[in-house]
Amino acid sequence: MDRRMFLKHAALGAAAVGVARTAAAAEMYFPVKADQSLFATINRAKNPARKNPLEQKHVPVLKAPATVKAGKPFTVEVSIGEQIHPMGPTHWIEFVELNVGNEPAGRADFQPRGFLHPKVTFTVVIPKEAAPAGKVTLIARQRCNLHGYWEGTADVAVT
Numbered sequence: 217m218d219r220r221m222f223l224k225h226a227a228l229g230a231a232a233v234g235v236a237r238t239a240a241a242a243e244m245y246f247p248v249k250a251d252q253s254l255f256a257t258i259n260r261a262k263n264p265a266r267k268n269p270l271e272q273k274h275v276p277v278l279k280a281p282a283t284v285k286a287g288k289p290f291t292v293e294v295s296i297g298e299q300i301h302p303m304g305p306t307h308w309i310e311f312v313e314l315n316v317g318n319e320p321a322g323r324a325d326f327q328p329r330g331f332l333h334p335k336v337t338f339t340v341v342i343p344k345e346a347a348p349a350g351k352v353t354l355i356a357r358q359r360c361n362l363h364g365y366w367e368g369t370a371d372v373a374v375t
């Protein structure tokens with residue numbers, strides 16, 4: 217075998233080993249495959265009274281007072297799922313956002329670790345002009361790295 221053929225085969229062999237190692241590392245760190253259809257749109261509970269197991273762990277649950285006074289602060293607690301979503305290196309909640317109607321109110325980002333429960337408390341103040349009809353809709357959105365975007369809502373009366 218001449219030198220040129222040797223170098224060619226050595227380079228191809230090294231490239232093949234590199235590709236195989238990359239694939240093995242991807243399988244080791246991301247063993248669960250993501251369902252790509254869940255990333256196509258924002259997911260919501262189809263029947264809030266009877267949620268399936270995926271919805272029970274992913275639909276944001278908002279805890280807020282039913283009635284608030286305009287201009288006065290109140291707290292909104294957003295937890296991910298009725299059963300708290302697990303957090304680990306292969307399956308985690310990336311962020312939680314809270315909107316008052318179409319206006320952003322806050323966001324919390326999470327790391328892919330097992331140290332946290334995806335639960336956030338926001339302090340919100342709604343001015344009178346933000347609720348001309350006497351109520352607002354609070355919208356919580358979250359993104360799971362494997363199961364896409366999910367949304368939960370709660371109506372609040374503003375006096």
